[in-house]
Amino acid sequence: MATLDLTFTPCPDGPLALPAATCAHVWQIDLEVARDAMLSASENAHAKAMRHLEKQSHYIATRSALRLILSKYVGGTPEHLPLAIARQGKPFLDMAGAPQFNVTHARGKALIAVAQVAVGIDLEFARPVRQLDRLVENYFARAEEKALTALPDDQRAQAFLAAWTRKEACLKATGEGIAGGLHRYHVTLRADEHAQLISIDGNETAASAWTLHAFRAFGGGQAAICAEAPTLALQGFAL
Template structure:
């Protein structure tokens, strides 16, 4: 008989606490649904049995938690062979992970999807720095849009970042995203060859 197919578990080797967030990253194998890997870690972090974890998807496909964990928000992202998951209390959180690889069409993509000022900032950089800056910007935009709940469908052009020193700072956004000052972003390299961005804002108070 053939050997049984190996079962992979998401056992994140590293974790990070930043602001109100806790995040972790580990291996993700192609063909394994990310949610099945996230559930055990999330259940452990919340002290709930994985089989009763109140995790669902809303109409736009965004993961949501129902009572008794309704004040907790979660987001995850996978790229290449790695998975990143983040959770926070009393905030809306978005996480994006990108494998660093050559992107020779970075400026063309920026012209198509980004605000003009962003594209001009990228074009002004030395050629050797443009691809990495493009990935950092894309990652930041996607983290905010995932936290908002609509993802890329909302439109990458509906929020604008400015390059200050070596960091992208949110300076303008569609009113549906709130004010730029509502948002906190954190970019880091969780492992060699990968870039991650976390974005969060306070959960709106429901009256």
């Protein structure tokens, strides 16, 4: 199936073993559900300085969920886990043997991927895309532009969003972020194709070190996960 239907089972009580090297755990979190805040002192200060109340509440909910989830794998008090930020902005857990992870949030929902290898995740909800042609010209690989142009008009916005989500998941996996160049990552985009990273800078061998999956989340959400593994099984949990 081109887009996976992941099952999200309720959060298990107690500690969790790290996923196997060719598996990622995907956590889905509804940020509107009230939960205990579990922030570090600096995150608390950051949250307090936020003026936009909804953004503040989503920040607190996402960070608290992240800390709670990570503590299930590595133990310790969620508030005291040593979260750090790499040069290009990707958060990581600064301790030996820690899993790698990545976070995405949109419209009051969040997904967190946990793996033993580099991992990136992205979530987008269907929306009208303004200036689609310009975005495609600036951010898509030429082969993607060709594939998109060949589609009937009524399938293009959906395929654009699918590709965008997949490309962002790749750039978040490497830690480069969007600044790394969306056009360098050539992905599949048609609804009848499996999600796949075809090439990086035209290099198919480099791309084969990564696995990309597309899956549905929160009903209407389109999500993609990319990890540095030749194959990748997914296991879903709901917090």
